[in-house]
Amino acid sequence: MYLILDSVLVTLVTILADRRALAVPALSCVNYARHGDYNLGGMFSVHLDSRAPEGDRCSPKLYSFIMYVVESMVFAVDEINNRTDILPNVTLGFDIRDDCLSEDLALWTAMSLIHGQGTPLYDHLCPSKDTDQSGGVIGIVGPGRSSMSLTAASVADLFQIPMISYAATSDELSDKVKFPFFLRSVAPDRFQVDAIVDILDHFQWNYISILYSTDEYGINGARLLQQKAEEYGICVWLSVSIRASPSEREVSDVVQRLKQNTKSKVTVMFAVFQVANAVLSEAKRSGLPSNMTWIASDAWGHRLADFNNEDIAVGGLFIDMESNSVPIFETHFRTLTPNNNRQNPWFNTYWEYLLSTTNCSGVSDDKEQTVCILAHHEAGFSNKAIAAVLDAVYALAYALDSVLKDSCSGTITVDCRPRFNGTVYLDHLNAVNFQEHGGRFLFEDKGDPPGKYEIKNLQPIDGEYRMVPVGKWDAMKATVRLTINESRIYWAGGQTVIPESICREKCGPGYVPVPLSEACCWGCHRCPLDAIVVNGTQCEKCPKRFWxxxxxxxxxxxxxxxxxxxxxxxxVVILLSGVGIILTILTVVGMLANSRHPRIKASSRELSYVNLAGLVLAYMTIFPLVIRPSNPSCSVAQTVISVCLTLTFAPTLLKCSRIFRIFRAGKRSTQRPRFISPKEQIIMVSIMVGLQLIISCLSAALPEDFSGGVDIYTYTPFLDGSGSLSDDNESADSHPIVSLTLYCKFGLGFLVSAVYNLLIIIGCCYYALRARHVPDNYNESKFIAVSVYSTLVLCLAVVPVYQTSDDIHMKIATLSLALVINAYVTLVCLYMPKFYIIYVIERRLQEAERMRSGSSFKDGRSSFKSSLRDSMRTMHHQPPVNTTVELFHSRGQDL
Structure with a gap:
């Protein structure tokens, strides 16, 4: 199979080479190798990509930091070879290649490592003069970027060679269907995204911007970040991708958009260091406010000093993989010089770079020059990449040790060298679990180690910028994954409090947030003054008697x-009521004292007593209204008002009707009208009052809407009829002082009672009008008409005052005063004329009679005539009196 693939690849590469479509740079053909029984491959970006459309893809510029990474792999291999507890009787070799930070060259480098030197493909593209040639590697450490790992992993999967990246974090590489032989010694981006979102949530930064580079690292990281942000309710108002080599206009447009929105003060950059520093440089040039808080992914925080962008990024929070420094490696690296490290083909270039960037180039003595350069390697320069490379090398070694022990019956001997099987090797690799320089290491189910990050803050300290650890994030913790010390953080712009990054107004008491037209932005809406804010999102009115x-x-x-x-x-009302009760009692006493007097008998004594009882109740209505209202007291007040009016006007109606019917009957015949006897009159008035009592009792027993009951009158300043603040309020944020007064609210039952009484009053008006032609000396209906008409006028005046008054005292006083005045009018119109005649006029007549009997006949006759004329004149000018007794007596009828 391999031979067929080799032939196909050689043919393809030959065609491309002939067309000058592909050329392997000479720098990429250089390798750092030391062969052993089993070899490990290394893919590192020693040189940068020139980005030139034609010509050599490798830039002569050396990526100086990568020398630590290269030597850390060599250090790990040498350390393993010197140990007897792992891979005894086995020499581990290495073959390190330069991928020049290029995806195309990463493909070639992976192929060359897997097949080794001396193959047709390698000899065709990279003619080698190295006589120490060997076969391919059993595992590869690298590459350092996700984009290059996607290309190289495809080749590794094709030939079933495990590949462990020390820096590629894209989650796409966790797909075991596409990349079954790819593993890594750093946590994938999904953990880093979780850490960033936890930081945003911790500081309640809900309105952010995201900038990302257009590579696998940036695109996948930004996609995951936006998904997680949505789950946490974090709004991303701006999400912009930036090319790896952006134009000035592209970067300038992004920075200008950041400047336009003053609400978003936190920007997350999930990008490679070239893109991040291009944005920071433009931000500094265009004057982006210094209060912008940058949250950096792990790809660019360590390169700020190279681009002189530390001042614009100060106060930012940087996500960095948690790793321990490796002091033993740092000690080893300080011993390396061009004289004792001649096997490393790039070390001389690195040394020259150090001479050009330090003041050691002026030192002439080689020994002193070496001391000067080594002094620049400060303690702690071994960082996450060094530990990750060491973990990757040790993982490959422990897995190989496990494979050999299984194949060699537990003891690895010189003669036991089984045929390499990538699938078996991968199974052992996934099961490794060891403790070495980087701490405890293991692979999870997707070939990824668990995520642990350190949160660092860029701070100005003693005239320089330093990354200060301020927190940690650990995916292995089930509850609180993020721990952060806020007091140690130096905030952007020198702020002393945690900056805000929200597009939401701070709603004061009584306000709820409402969405604005701008996406993710919220304003505040005032709740009604009698409502509270529930859950910070909605208004809920308080029940009655609450505020x-x-x-x-x-x-x-x-x-x-x-x-x-x-x-x-x-x-005043109480005083009038008291005086009225006294006058009514005196009236009752007077009527009892003169109960046999014809004028008292003629006015229907029994009905008068009922009428006087109604007047007493009318005077007493103020008392149930001024006590603390309750449902029982309000029912009593409602009943007293209704019954007092019935007791007052039902007898009046019967009286007026009786007068009219008597005189109408007298004009037609001498037959006595029906239902005019005292007994019959009392029965009728009892029925009318009883019906009112039934209505009042039913009203009190029915539900509140019908019965009325207690109501609340509140005085709320600044509140209009809709429950909102009025325009003339003193302060929109003031808390109104509310006064509450309980009073009796009359319901529909009282309305029925009032209508019933109104019908009785209208009946009184009708009969008083019909009886207006009764002779003056026999007419009491005129006084009744005055009483009834005054009642109607008082009702017309009381109703609007009662309904519109803002003062509860005025409400009560108006209602009570109307009843009291009506009682006074009735008392004066119906009873005072009778007592005036009895106690004034008739006494005058009696006195005149005595004078006539004691004088001479002539003088007495003259005096009697004169006195009689005066008395008759006086009687003529007095109010008319009902003398129906005399009328029917003269007709021979008995009342």
Whole structure:
């Protein structure tokens, strides 16, 4: 199979080479190799990609940091070969190639490693003078980028060679169907995305921007980030991709969009370092505000100093893979010089680079020059990549050790060299679990190690910029994955508080958020003043007798202000009521004292007593209204008002009707009308009052809508009829002071009672009008008409005042005063004329009679005539009196 593939590839590469469509750069043909019984391959970007459309794809510029990575693999192989507990009697070799940070060359490098030197394909493209040639490798460490790993992993899968990347983090590489032989010693991006989202959620940054590079690393990372952000309710208002080699206009447009939106103050950059630094450089040039907080993925934070962008990124949070430094490797690396490391084909170039970037080039002595250069390797320069490479090499070694022990019956000997099987090797590789320089290491189900990250903050310290650890994120923790020390963070722009990145107004008490026209942005809407805010999202009205607290979070009972009897208007009504009760009692006493008097008998004594009982109730209506209202007291007040009017006007109706019927009957015949006897009149008035009592009792027993009951009157400043703040309020955020007063609300039952009483009053008006032609001396209906008409006028005046008054005291006083005045009018019109005649006029007549009997006949006769004329003149000008007793007596009828 391999021979067939080789032939096909050789033919294809030959054709392409002839057409000059593909050329392997000379720099990429250079390898750093030391062969052993089993060889491991290394794919590292020693040189950068020139990005030239034609010519050599490898730039002569050396990626200086990669020298640590190259030597860390060599160091790990040498360390394993020196141990006896792992791979005894086995020499491990290595073959390290330069992929020049190019996807095309990554494909070629993987092929050359798998087949080794001396194959037709390699000899055709990279003629080699190396006589120490060997076959292919059993496993590959690298590449360092996701985009290159996607290309190289396809070749590795085709030939069933395990590949462990030390820096590729794209989640696409976790697809075991597409890349079954790909593993990595760094956590994939899905863990890094989780860490970023947890940071955003921790600081409540809900309105962010995302910039990402157009490679596998950036595209997949941004896609996962947007998915997770949506789950957490984080709005991404701007998500822009930037090419690996962007134009100035492309970068400038992105930065200008960031400047336009002042609400979003957090930008996540999921990009390679070239893209990230291009954006930062343009941001610094165009004057992007320094309060922008950058959140960096693990690909670009370590390269800020190379582009002089630390000042614009200060205060940013940087996600970095958690790894321990490897002091033993750092000590080893400081011993390397061009003199003792001649096998490394790139080390001389690296040394020259160090001389050109330091002040050591002026030192003439070679020994002093070496000391000067080595001094620049400060402690801690071995970072995550070094530990990841060591873990990858050790994983391949432990897996090989396990395969050989299984094949060699537990003991690896010089003669035991089984045929290599990539599938078996992969199974052992997935099962490794060891503790070495990078700490505990193992692969999960997708060939990925669990994610552990360190959160770093770029801070200005003593005139320089330093990455300060401020937190950690561990995917292995089930509950709290993120731990962060906020007090150690230096915020962007020198802010002393956590910056905000939200497009949401801060809603004060009594306000709820509402969406605005701009995406992901929210404003505030005022709830009605009698409503609280529930769950911070909706308004809910408080029930009766409750009012929101100052924070509009709960409904509290608010103080009840009782009806005060000290109010002047209430005192006036009580005083009038008391005087009225006294006058009514005196009237009853007077009627009892003169019960046999013809004028008292003629006015229907029994009906008068019923009428006076109604007047007493009318005077007493103020008292159930001024006590603390309750359903029973309101039912009593409603019944008293209804019954007092019935007791007042039912007898009046019967009286007026009786007068009219008597005189109408007297004009036609001497036959007595029906139903005019006292007993019959009392029965009729009892029926009328009883019907009113039934209506009032039913009203009190029925539901509240019909019966009325207690209602609440509140005075709420600044509140209009719709429940919103009025235009003339003093402050939109003020909490109104609410006064509450309970009062009796009359329901539909009271309306029925009122209609019933109104019919009785209208009946009184009718009969009073019909009886207007009765002779003055026999007419009481005129006084009744005055009483009834005044009642109608008072009702017309009371109803609008009662309905529109804002003062509860005025409501009560108006209602009570109307009943009291009506009672006074009735008392004066119906009873005062009778007592005036009895106690004034008739006494005058009696006195005149005595004077006539004590004088001479002539003088007495003259005096009597004169006195009689005066008395008759006086009687003529007094109010008419019902003298139906005399009328029917003269006709021989008995009342």
């Amino acid at each position: 929101p607290d100052v924070n509009y979070t709960r409904c509290d009972d608010y103080p009840e202000i009782p009806v005060s009897t000290n109010e002047p208007v209430i005192l």
